[in-house]
Amino acid sequence: MNKSIFARSATWFTFASVLLSLVLATQVGCLGLLSNFMHAVGADKVPADYKDAKKLAKGRLAIVTLADNSEYSDNISARLLSRNVREILTRELSGVSLVREDEIADWRDSNGWDKVDFAAIGKGVKADKVIGIELRNLRLRDGATLYRGRSDATVVVIDVPTGEVLYRRDLDEYTYPTTAGQYTSETTESRFRKLYLGMLATQIGRSFHAYDFSDTVAIDGAIASQ
Structure with missing residues (x-):
């Protein structure tokens, strides 16, 4: 039993x-x-930092970057940063209608590069909204033999008809690579400038689109592909 x-x-x-x-x-x-x-x-x-980012696809959107000295003439860093942000938003924001790069340059040629009012530039190119980027204190070297980029950047979204600032984000002392750097014997300043501004554009772009957090891990690895 x-x-x-x-x-x-x-x-x-x-x-x-x-x-x-x-x-x-x-x-x-x-x-x-x-x-x-x-x-x-x-x-x-991770959601976009700017909660109304999808509304940017309604109407015409201008991306304008002002860098140190770009109030007097065209600036290669400002141009590269705008171009990189344009490519990101074209890819990430469905249906977005961007004001052409040459339209903005032509308007500034005609009206003076000293125009630093984002709303005025937006009205001049018939945009509904402007993403304005101020790039300051850009430095690409850390000593005589090492490339390591640093800059301060401010990103704003301007409603052109009202001039209202709808969004603002400050990126102070954005540094890339975050550790070490790249020796000047391994690359050129032109190539490193493109790399640094591409990384900064990625950070700015994340204000306006969702992204995978894993993409933020080990970003210094992009140096290896240069």
Whole structure:
């Protein structure tokens, strides 16, 4: 009798163990499916810092960058930064209509590069909104033999008809690479400038679109591809 009870208990224990294993396996599978689903719909991404970013796709949007000395003439760093941000928003904001780069340059040629009022530039190129970027204190070297970029940047969204500032973000002392740097013997200043401004544009772009947090990990690795 006792043996029979023991046998039934052992059988039940085995059955319960198998059942528990199946339940756990199913749960793990469901978690995997849930994770994949969340990734597919973008639910696992860090949201855009500017909450009304999708509204930028309504109407014409101008991207204007002002850098040190760009109030007097065209500035290669300002031009590269604007171009990089344009490419990011074209890719990330569905349906966005951007004012052409040459339209902005032509208007500034005609009206003077000393015009630093983003709303005035926006009106001049018939934009509805302007993303204005102020790039200050850009430095590409850390000593005589090392490239390591630093700058201060301010990003604003201007409603052109009213001149209202809808959004503002300050990027103070943005540094890339965050550790070490790249020796001047390994690259040129022109190539490093493009790399640094591309990374800064990525940070600015994340104000306006959701992104995967894992993309922020080990960003210094981009140096290896240069």
